Amino acid sequence: MHRRITVGVVVLGLASAPAAAQGRGPQVVTGISLASFGIHAAVADRDCDIHPQTTLLDGRCTWRNSSGRLVGDTPELPREQVAGGLFVAGLGGLMASGAWEPSRAVDTIFTAGAGLVLLAVAWDDTLPRGTVHQETADGRRLSTCPAPFGSYGYGGYGDDGRDPCTHTSFSRIHTMWSGIAALGLAVGRLLWREGPPPVSLDMRPGGIRVSRTIGF
Numbered sequence: 001m002h003r004r005i006t007v008g009v010v011v012l013g014l015a016s017a018p019a020a021a022q023g024r025g026p027q028v029v030t031g032i033s034l035a036s037f038g039i040h041a042a043v044a045d046r047d048c049d050i051h052p053q054t055t056l057l058d059g060r061c062t063w064r065n066s067s068g069r070l071v072g073d074t075p076e077l078p079r080e081q082v083a084g085g086l087f088v089a090g091l092g093g094l095m096a097s098g099a100w101e102p103s104r105a106v107d108t109i110f111t112a113g114a115g116l117v118l119l120a121v122a123w124d125d126t127l128p129r130g131t132v133h134q135e136t137a138d139g140r141r142l143s144t145c146p147a148p149f150g151s152y153g154y155g156g157y158g159d160d161g162r163d164p165c166t167h168t169s170f171s172r173i174h175t176m177w178s179g180i181a182a183l184g185l186a187v188g189r190l191l192w193r194e195g196p197p198p199v200s201l202d203m204r205p206g207g208i209r210v211s212r213t214i215g216f
Contacts, residue, residue, distance in 0.1 A: 024098065026192050027107060031096025033185050034114055035089045037178040041118050042085025044174030046075035049124070053141045055131045063133035063141060081175055084121035088114040088182065104189065112186035118179030119170075126171030 048054045048061035051073045055062055060072035091114055094100040095107065102110070130146035145165035170176040 024101075026104070026189065027098075027101065028096050030107060030111060030185060030189050031092045031094070034092030034111060034182060035096060036092070037118070037182050037185075038085045038087070038089030038092055038114070040085070041088065041121075041175040041178035042082045043077065044178070045081060045122075045172035046077055047124070047126075047171065048073075048075055049078055050076050053133055053143075055127050055133055063135055065135045066137045078121070078124070078172070080121045081172060084117050085175070085178075088118060088178075104192075108186050108190045111189055112183055115179045115182030115184075115186060118175055118182055120179075122170045122172040122176035122179055123168065124171045125166045125168055127165050128167065131165045 046056075048056050051061040053063065054072065056075060057070075057072070059075070061075050062070055062072035065071050091110060128146050132144040133141050134144065135141050143165050
């Protein structure tokens with residue numbers, strides 16, 4: 001069902017008639033902004049998804065070894081985040097270059113869709129601040145989970161390999177804000193009307209006059 005909806009929206013965009021195309025100025029601004037959001041989202045957040053049973057601390061995917069010393073690996077860019085960001089950047093590039101000139105309505109729909117894509121890849125499993133991983137002498141790695149009221153629960157890993165401290169949230173903060181910015185851009189694009197402004201401002205030495213022309 002979701003695939004059919006996606007295909008339908010794509011066909012609608014590609015089939016938009018040239019006569020319905022909008023002015024290039026607003027679309028260039030929209031495209032450049034969307035491309036910027038996508039590039040930022042693709043490279044802004046790193047996490048420890050590829051290093052299980054670790055916690056992001058001071059830029060490293062960290063745990064304590066059996067001697068109590070902090071060790072860690074370098075965090076990586078999540079693949080879904082990179083793919084989502086590059087998709088949004090590519091969409092913005094098509095708009096800005098003029099290779100794709102849909103109507104304003106289709107432009108708005110795709111810009112909003114790009115924002116939702118970024119929000120989707122920003123939502124991920126994460127570990128709360130204060131989670132500590134401890135490597136035991138027999139090679140296991142246990143977790144100390146932060147709990148309410150300052151107490152800590154201590155446990156190992158479940159049968160599925162998931163850390164018991166894990167909870168889902170918008171853990172990729174920069175990607176999340178890029179998605180929100182893209183949704184705001186879509187709203188602005190929807191409200192952006194071409195032509196003369198509805199309100200004129202006349203500044204004179206004696207004051208400022210605001211007037212509105214009403215047609216009948």
